[in-house]
Amino acid sequence: MAGGGGTRFWPEGRQARPKQFLPLSSEQTLLQETAARCGGLIPPDRQWVVTNARYAAETQHELPDLPVAHILSEPIGRNTAPCIGLAALELLRVDANAVMLVLPADHAIRPPEKFVSAVQSGLKILHQQPESLVLFGAPPAYPATGFGYIEQGAALEAELPGYAVKSFHEKPDRVRATEFMATGRHLWNCGIFLWRAAQILALLQEFQPELYAGLQKIEPALGSAGYDEVLAREFPLLPAVSIDKGVIERAGQVAVLPAPFEWADIGTWQALGQFLGTDAQGNTLLGAHCVVDTEDCFIRTNQGHMVATIGLKNCVIVHTPDATLVARKDDEDGLRKLVRLLEEQGYGRFL
Amino acid sequence: MAGGGGTRFWPEGRQARPKQFLPLSSEQTLLQETAARCGGLIPPDRQWVVTNARYAAETQHELPDLPVAHILSEPIGRNTAPCIGLAALELLRVDANAVMLVLPADHAIRPPEKFVSAVQSGLKILHQQPESLVLFGAPPAYPATGFGYIEQGAALEAELPGYAVKSFHEKPDRVRATEFMATGRHLWNCGIFLWRAAQILALLQEFQPELYAGLQKIEPALGSAGYDEVLAREFPLLPAVSIDKGVIERAGQVAVLPAPFEWADIGTWQALGQFLGTDAQGNTLLGAHCVVDTEDCFIRTNQGHMVATIGLKNCVIVHTPDATLVARKDDEDGLRKLVRLLEEQGYGRFL
Numbered sequence: 271m272a273g274g275g276g277t278r279f280w281p282e283g284r285q286a287r288p289k290q291f292l293p294l295s296s297e298q299t300l301l302q303e304t305a306a307r308c309g310g311l312i313p314p315d316r317q318w319v320v321t322n323a324r325y326a327a328e329t330q331h332e333l334p335d336l337p338v339a340h341i342l343s344e345p346i347g348r349n350t351a352p353c354i355g356l357a358a359l360e361l362l363r364v365d366a367n368a369v370m371l372v373l374p375a376d377h378a379i380r381p382p383e384k385f386v387s388a389v390q391s392g393l394k395i396l397h398q399q400p401e402s403l404v405l406f407g408a409p410p411a412y413p414a415t416g417f418g419y420i421e422q423g424a425a426l427e428a429e430l431p432g433y434a435v436k437s438f439h440e441k442p443d444r445v446r447a448t449e450f451m452a453t454g455r456h457l458w459n460c461g462i463f464l465w466r467a468a469q470i471l472a473l474l475q476e477f478q479p480e481l482y483a484g485l486q487k488i489e490p491a492l493g494s495a496g497y498d499e500v501l502a503r504e505f506p507l508l509p510a511v512s513i514d515k516g517v518i519e520r521a522g523q524v525a526v527l528p529a530p531f532e533w534a535d536i537g538t539w540q541a542l543g544q545f546l547g548t549d550a551q552g553n554t555l556l557g558a559h560c561v562v563d564t565e566d567c568f569i570r571t572n573q574g575h576m577v578a579t580i581g582l583k584n585c586v587i588v589h590t591p592d593a594t595l596v597a598r599k600d601d602e603d604g605l606r607k608l609v610r611l612l613e614e615q616g617y618g619r620f621l
Numbered sequence: 622m623a624g625g626g627g628t629r630f631w632p633e634g635r636q637a638r639p640k641q642f643l644p645l646s647s648e649q650t651l652l653q654e655t656a657a658r659c660g661g662l663i664p665p666d667r668q669w670v671v672t673n674a675r676y677a678a679e680t681q682h683e684l685p686d687l688p689v690a691h692i693l694s695e696p697i698g699r700n701t702a703p704c705i706g707l708a709a710l711e712l713l714r715v716d717a718n719a720v721m722l723v724l725p726a727d728h729a730i731r732p733p734e735k736f737v738s739a740v741q742s743g744l745k746i747l748h749q750q751p752e753s754l755v756l757f758g759a760p761p762a763y764p765a766t767g768f769g770y771i772e773q774g775a776a777l778e779a780e781l782p783g784y785a786v787k788s789f790h791e792k793p794d795r796v797r798a799t800e801f802m803a804t805g806r807h808l809w810n811c812g813i814f815l816w817r818a819a820q821i822l823a824l825l826q827e828f829q830p831e832l833y834a835g836l837q838k839i840e841p842a843l844g845s846a847g848y849d850e851v852l853a854r855e856f857p858l859l860p861a862v863s864i865d866k867g868v869i870e871r872a873g874q875v876a877v878l879p880a881p882f883e884w885a886d887i888g889t890w891q892a893l894g895q896f897l898g899t900d901a902q903g904n905t906l907l908g909a910h911c912v913v914d915t916e917d918c919f920i921r922t923n924q925g926h927m928v929a930t931i932g933l934k935n936c937v938i939v940h941t942p943d944a945t946l947v948a949r950k951d952d953e954d955g956l957r958k959l960v961r962l963l964e965e966q967g968y969g970r971f972l
Contacts, residue, residue, distance in 0.1 A: 280929075281929070558968070560959060560963050560966060560968055562952075562955050562962060563952070574943070575943060575944065575945065576632070576943060576944035576945070576963075576971050577944075578631075578632070578944065578945070578959055578963070578971075579948065580946070580947075580948035580955030580956065580958070581949030581951075581955055582936075582948070582949065585933075585947070587945075587947055592925070593926065593927035593928075593929065594922075594926065594928050594929070594938075594940055595930075595931070596933060596936070596938055597929075597930065597931035597932060598932030600932075601914065604913050604914065604931030604932055607913045607931070608911060608929055611913060612911050612929070615911055617927060620927050620929075
């Protein structure tokens with residue numbers, strides 16, 4: 271799933287280049303990292319990317335080994351359930367027994383080997399319980415208020431890894447998040463799913479009949495010359511519902527695997543600094559830099575551009591060829607204000 | 622006088638492009654502004670620029686109307702007395718009665734009309750007192766510790782503007798500077814001089830005989846094919862003494878004209894902000910910018926590069942194509958440290 275928009279990583283992130291197309295956690299973009307992470311298990315010709323139509327070219331450019339027909343373009347975003355439903359239809363055309371691994375393309379995960387072994391554990395569950403929905407939950411590293419939580423229940427039967435899911439929780443407040451951390455049973459919901467394509471469609475039919483009916487109108491056109499026209503007409507009419515609320519939280523057989531990997535849905539430059547780590551002065555310094563009396567700063571520059579600082583604390587500095595951001599680290603709301611202001615002041619070309 | 626070096630305005634100022642070659646107070650460089658300011662009174666073919674040999678090409682480029690032969694290249698800087706002595710010799714070749722207006726090329730002065738009228742007042746003094754040295758003193762705008770002061774004494778005789786000079790004072794400490802401001806008699810020494818070329822040479826002969834003797838060795842070569850060779854041999858041997866200490870403070874007949882113009886020897890980005898003025902939030906914003914919750918900042922960018930800030934106070938941000946500085950405003954010593962560190966870390970190419 272690589273269809274999201276937004277400019278939370280401005281000035282590097284732009285409307286035409288949202289988070290999944292940025293090289294945030296390595297030299298590769300998050301989309302490329304996501305594809306590479308699965309590569310050992312799922313070769314490119316068994317990978318599909320669902321994205322917004324306007325990002326199709328960038329997706330093709332970044333994943334040259336992906337068959338072009340495996341880029342599924344949504345005319346508009348309708349949340350995750352329609353996206354996943356459409357992908358499930360495509361997979362079933364190839365393989366009636368297809369197993370689907372569903373991943374957001376804009377998360378950071380390390381190391382990839384541990385991710386692969388977690389998916390393999392999930393496959394064991396599916397092998398014995400083909401009707402299961404398998405989720406992945408990361409043990410919380412801190413009392414995050416920005417992620418959903420999964421409460422794990424009883425362990426699965428004898429031979430199987432993982433747990434039944436006891437409950438789901440929306441993004442909690444600080445107090446609740448601290449309680450969750452203390453239980454040892456609450457996991458961050460990674461938004462990564464493993465299930466049989468036929469099973470998720472069956473559950474969509476059960477819990478989201480309107481959405482399922484819409485998908486049934488698209489299904490006959492798959493692979494035909496009229497597909498684009500049918501999709502453009504029908505897809506926008508699908509109910510915009512998330513797979514979590516719409517299906518997973520209602521399904522009977524849901525398992526969660528505690529993630530053996532480090533996971534982060536990095537949402538801000540500040541959070542990227544935390545994920546990448548800091549030096550003894552609390553700084554994360556990427557690219558050519560020279561700092562004097564500088565602490566707890568995140569600096570990112572590239573193409574050899576020098577960023578030099580004197581006497582700075584708690585700042586984010588991001589340099590790109592046409593725009594530079596200098597911001598206090600703790601102003602979480604500032605970037606939204608800034609993006610609005612750029613628009614208002616006629617600087618939309620920088621967005 | 623346009624020979625000074627230094628990187629106090631890094632990253633815009635570089636070793637190859639010191640302050641006088643930067644467009645700090647307007648679209649023109651300080652050198653161009655200095656030449657233009659005198660232009661109404663002294664046409665380009667009566668202007669001379671003394672600079673370091675390595676800045677000769679830049680000087681010619683910036684002042685295309687200046688005769689090339691009027692760029693006097695010092696092989697090395699030897700302070701102001703040798704520079705002024707050499708220039709005086711050149712002027713006397715053209716006009717035995719030459720009057721010299723000596724100006725640093727890196728000061729900011731406004732408005733130019735008032736500067737011209739001050740020089741005209743100085744010429745009145747020279748007309749009646751041809752042996753005078755005429756100085757210009759700016760009424761202090763604040764208790765500056767970074768400038769020398771001139772104490773004015775008795776008014777000149779009936780018809781003449783200006784005052785006799787009572788005393789000279791080095792850069793004072795804060796307490797002293799505050800006292801100076803209170804007297805109403807102490808003026809900032811602008812470092813701008815008006816005198817007859819023959820007179821300053823006579824005084825050099827009197828007070829700096831060794832320097833004068835050195836100049837006498839150069840004088841016969843002026844305008845000859847062997848000039849460069851003679852200058853390269855003799856100029857570095859001249860005593861490195863300032864015209865203030867070496868001559869002016871010892872001379873008998875020194876007058877000062879209170880400057881009717883605003884004057885500044887801008888020494889830092891912070892000071893440039895003060896000179897240019899601030900908006901209601903205390904910001905000086907030059908170039909494409911967009912600021913959120915930003916106060917008391919100096920931001921300078923050009924070539925359309927956008928600098929955006931969030932939640933910043935008391936910072937200097939200067940963007941250039943290959944380097945960006947972000948610094949606390951009040952860290953006066955930081956830039957020196959930074960320049961040293963850039964050198965140490967192998968980033969000398971940015972200096």
